[in-house]
Amino acid sequence: MAVDDEGNAFEPSSDPLLETAQAYVKDFKLGEKPDTAKLEGLLRNETIFGVDLVEAGLADKVCDYFVELTAGPGAVRATLHRYVNET
Numbered sequence: 167m168a169v170d171d172e173g174n175a176f177e178p179s180s181d182p183l184l185e186t187a188q189a190y191v192k193d194f195k196l197g198e199k200p201d202t203a204k205l206e207g208l209l210r211n212e213t214i215f216g217v218d219l220v221e222a223g224l225a226d227k228v229c230d231y232f233v234e235l236t237a238g239p240g241a242v243r244a245t246l247h248r249y250v251n252e253t
Contacts, residue, residue: 167191171242183214197238202229 168188170176173196178184190208194200209219209228219225234245 167194167196167236169196172239173197183211186211187214194236196236196241198236200233200236202232205229205232 168175168178178188181187187208190205191200193204205228206220206225208214209225210221212218219228231245235242
């Protein structure tokens with residue numbers, strides 16, 4: 167999405183699969199609930215994740231985290247705080 171936790175644009179670090187990943191999230195906006203069904207192709211990409219996350223049964227969990235992380239400004243910090251402090 168190329169935005170930080172406050173919604174400010176930034177230049178992502180170089181990655182050979184950056185364009186591939188960005189194609190799946192290009193229409194998502196911080197603060198708008200994403201249609202996570204659009205992530206299926208990304209989540210099935212074994213080159214990125216090492217396994218097909220859908221087949222491994224992890225896609226729903228990853229999508230749940232994605233929804234939390236993109237909920238709005240400060241969502242990344244709040245989500246990390248919530249899960250780090252659970253332990």
